[in-house]
Amino acid sequence: MPVEIPKDSWPGSVNTVTLGATGDQGGSRTSTVTIGGEQSLPFMHFENPTPHRPVIAMEVAAARPADWSAVLLEAWGSTLDDPAVWARACEDAGADLIVLQFGLKGSDDGPVSAEFAVEVVKEVMDSTGLPLVVLGPGQAEIDNSILVPIADATKGERIVLGLCEEGNYRTIVAAAMANDHLVLGKTPMDVNLAKQLNILMTDMGLPLDRIVMDPTTGALGYGIEYGYSVMERLRLAALQGDAMTQLPMLVTPGVETWKTKESKVGAGIPDEWGEWAERGVNWETLTAVALIEAGADVVVLRHPQSLVRVRAAIAELTASETA
Amino acid sequence: MYIIGENIHILSDKVKAALADRDAGFFQQSAVAQVEAGAQALDLNLGPRKKDGEEVFPWMVKTVEAVVDVPLSLDSTNLAGIEAGLKAVTKAQPIINSVSAEEERLEAVPLIAKKYNAKLVALTMAKSGIPVSADERVNIAIESLIPRLVEIDYPISDLIIDPLVLTVSGCQEYAPELIEAIRTLQVAWDPPPAISVGISNVSNGVPTEGRSLINRVYCAMLMGAGLQMMIADPFDQKQNEVIRVIEERDASTPVGKLYLAISDRVAAMEEPTVADVDTTDPEQMEIWKTVQILFNKVIYAESYLQQ
Numbered sequence: 233m234p235v236e237i238p239k240d241s242w243p244g245s246v247n248t249v250t251l252g253a254t255g256d257q258g259g260s261r262t263s264t265v266t267i268g269g270e271q272s273l274p275f276m277h278f279e280n281p282t283p284h285r286p287v288i289a290m291e292v293a294a295a296r297p298a299d300w301s302a303v304l305l306e307a308w309g310s311t312l313d314d315p316a317v318w319a320r321a322c323e324d325a326g327a328d329l330i331v332l333q334f335g336l337k338g339s340d341d342g343p344v345s346a347e348f349a350v351e352v353v354k355e356v357m358d359s360t361g362l363p364l365v366v367l368g369p370g371q372a373e374i375d376n377s378i379l380v381p382i383a384d385a386t387k388g389e390r391i392v393l394g395l396c397e398e399g400n401y402r403t404i405v406a407a408a409m410a411n412d413h414l415v416l417g418k419t420p421m422d423v424n425l426a427k428q429l430n431i432l433m434t435d436m437g438l439p440l441d442r443i444v445m446d447p448t449t450g451a452l453g454y455g456i457e458y459g460y461s462v463m464e465r466l467r468l469a470a471l472q473g474d475a476m477t478q479l480p481m482l483v484t485p486g487v488e489t490w491k492t493k494e495s496k497v498g499a500g501i502p503d504e505w506g507e508w509a510e511r512g513v514n515w516e517t518l519t520a521v522a523l524i525e526a527g528a529d530v531v532v533l534r535h536p537q538s539l540v541r542v543r544a545a546i547a548e549l550t551a552s553e554t555a
Numbered sequence: 556m557y558i559i560g561e562n563i564h565i566l567s568d569k570v571k572a573a574l575a576d577r578d579a580g581f582f583q584q585s586a587v588a589q590v591e592a593g594a595q596a597l598d599l600n601l602g603p604r605k606k607d608g609e610e611v612f613p614w615m616v617k618t619v620e621a622v623v624d625v626p627l628s629l630d631s632t633n634l635a636g637i638e639a640g641l642k643a644v645t646k647a648q649p650i651i652n653s654v655s656a657e658e659e660r661l662e663a664v665p666l667i668a669k670k671y672n673a674k675l676v677a678l679t680m681a682k683s684g685i686p687v688s689a690d691e692r693v694n695i696a697i698e699s700l701i702p703r704l705v706e707i708d709y710p711i712s713d714l715i716i717d718p719l720v721l722t723v724s725g726c727q728e729y730a731p732e733l734i735e736a737i738r739t740l741q742v743a744w745d746p747p748p749a750i751s752v753g754i755s756n757v758s759n760g761v762p763t764e765g766r767s768l769i770n771r772v773y774c775a776m777l778m779g780a781g782l783q784m785m786i787a788d789p790f791d792q793k794q795n796e797v798i799r800v801i802e803e804r805d806a807s808t809p810v811g812k813l814y815l816a817i818s819d820r821v822a823a824m825e826e827p828t829v830a831d832v833d834t835t836d837p838e839q840m841e842i843w844k845t846v847q848i849l850f851n852k853v854i855y856a857e858s859y860l861q862q
Contacts, residue, residue: 424724428856435861469854476862477854 252363262361560594608636689735779821
C-alpha cells in the first residue's frame with residue numbers, strides 16, 4: 233500500500249554562518265566550516281535536504297584542566313599539557329572545529345592575562361588549520377580583558393568569540409565587528425532571554441550571519457529535557473519566520489556530561505552501572521545526539537571516542553541523503 | 556466592562572507604608588480616585604496579615620466605606636481576617652477574593668461567602684498547581700468549584716470564576732488558552748457564573764514602560780471572547796479607551812478600528828491578520844506585534860517591539 237508522507241512547508245530558515253577564513257579570505261585557516269541554512273526540522277530530508285550537517289567541535293583547554301574526569305585525562309594523556317599539541321590531536325582525530333576554552337588561570341597558575349591568551353591562541357592557530365571558537369571563562373570582565381586583545385591580534389580570521397552575554401555583549405560585539413570575527417551569544421536556558429540577546433546584538437549592527445547562539449543545555453539525566461525544549465522552540469520559531477531566532481545553535485554536551493557523577497566518578501558506584509570509561513563516553517554521545525536531534529548545529533565534545541560515535545550517528549541520520 | 560480597581564495592593568510600597576501607619580487619608584484618596592476613574596468595585600489586597608488580619612480588614616472596610624459606596628473585594632488568604640472584614644461591611648454586597656479548588660479552602664471559604672451574602676471569586680486552580688490548558692481550567696470550574704457551591708446552595712449568580720491570566724514573559728504559550736477558557740465558561744452552567752480576570756498579570760515581568768500596551772491588547776482579545784469583568788488599573792486611560800471603543804463599536808479612528816477588529820476576530824473564533832493592520836502606522840505596528848506575542852505566534856523578548 234502506498235504511504236503518503238505528510239510534509240511541512242516552513243516560511244523561514246536558519247541563517248547560514250561560515251566559521252573561519254582561509255588565506256584567500258583574509259585568514260590563515262586551511263578549511264572553513266559552514267553551518268545553518270536549515271529549512272526543516274532536523275533530518276526531515278524528505279521535506280528539505282540537510283544543507284549543512286551538524287559539526288563536531290572538540291574542546292581544548294588553554295591551561296591543563298584541573299577538574300576533568302580521570303577518563304578524559306587518560307584518553308588524552310600528555311597532550312593536555314600543551315593546547316597546541318592538543319588541538320593538533322583533535323584535528324587528527326577528525327574534529328571539524330576547535331573550541332579553545334580559557335579558564336581563570338593562565339601560565340604557572342597565575343591569573344589569566346591578555347598576553348597569555350593571545351600567545352595561546354597564536355600557538356593553537358599555528359598548529360591546526362581548523363576554524364576556532366575562543367571562549368573566556370564566562371565572567372564578563374575577564375572575558376572582555378582577554379577576548380578584545382585576541383580579536384585584535386587575529387583580525388580577519390572569523391573566529392567565534394564568546395561568551396557574549398547580557399553583561400558584556402557590547403564589548404564583544406564591538407571587538408568582533410572591528411576585526412571581522414563572529415560571536416557566540418549565550419543565555420540561561422530560556423527562549424525569551426535567548427531572543428532578547430539576539431535583538432540586542434543585532435541592534436549594534438552585527439550582521440546575523442556572524443552570530444551563533446548557545447541557548448544552554450543540560451546533560452542526560454540533568455535537565456536535558458529543558459534544554460531540548462528550549463532549542464526545539466527556538467528552531468520552530470525560526471522556521472516560522474522569526475528572524476531573531478534564526479541563529480545556528482552551538483551547545484556543549486561535553487562540559488555538561490563530564491561534570492555528572494556518572495561520568496566523573498569511578499569509585500563507589502554500583503556494578504550494574506557498567507565500566508566507567510564506557511559509561512562516560514555513552515553519556516556524552518547520547519546527550520550530543522539528542523541535542524543534534526533538537527537542532528544543534530555544533531556540538532562541543534571532550535572525549536575522542538565520543539567524536540567517533542557522534543560522527544557515526546550523524547552519518548546514519550543523513551545516510552538517505554548521501555545514498 | 557465592570558472594573559474592580561486593583562490599586563490598593565500590598566505589593567505597592569506606598570500601600571505597605573500607608574497601612575503600617577494606618578493612614579486612612581491615603582486609602583480614602585485612592586478609593587475615591589479609583590471610583591472617579593471608573594472602578595465599579597475596589598479590590599483590597601492586604602496580604603495574609605497573619606498577626607493582625609482581624610484588626611486590619613475591618614479598619615480598611617470602615618476607612619474605605621466612609622468615602623465610597625461601591626462593593627469591596629476582600630483579597631487575602633486569611634479567612635478569619637476576611638470574615639472580620641465582612642462583619643464590618645455596611646454598604647454594597649462585598650466580594651471574597653478568593654477561593655480555589657484546593658480542598659481545605661473549597662470546604663471553608665464558600666460557607667463564609669454564603670453566611671455573609673458575599674460574592675465569591677473562585678480561581679481555576681487546584682492543589683496540583685496552575686492548570687495551563689483551557690480544558691483543564693474549565694474542568695476545575697465545572698467539576699470542583701461549581702459543584703461545591705451547588706452543594707451548599709450558594710447562588711451561582713453570585714459566583715465569579717477567575718480562569719487565571721498567566722504572564723506573557725514566562726508562560727507565553729498559554730496566553731491564547733485563556734480565550735478559549737473564557738468562551739467555554741460562559742456556557743458551562745445555567746445560570747452562568749460571572750467571569751473575571753486580573754488583566755495586569757499578563758505583563759508581570761515586563762519592563763514597566765511596556766506593560767500598558769500588553770494589558771490593553773490582551774484586554775481587547777479577552778473582550779472578544781466575552782470578558783465583562785476584570786480586576787484592573789482604572790487609571791490606565793489608554794486601556795479605558797480601548798474598552799470604550801469596543802463597547803461603543805467606535806471605529807472612527809484608525810487605532811480604534813484595529814482594536815475593534817482584534818475583538819471582533821476573537822468573537823468570530825478567528826485570529827487577527829495583518830490585513831487588519833495599517834502597517835505604515837507605527838502605533839498599529841506596535842499593537843500588531845503585541846497581538847502576535849499574545850497569540851504565541853512570535854516569541855516574547857523584552858525588546859520585542861524593536862524587532
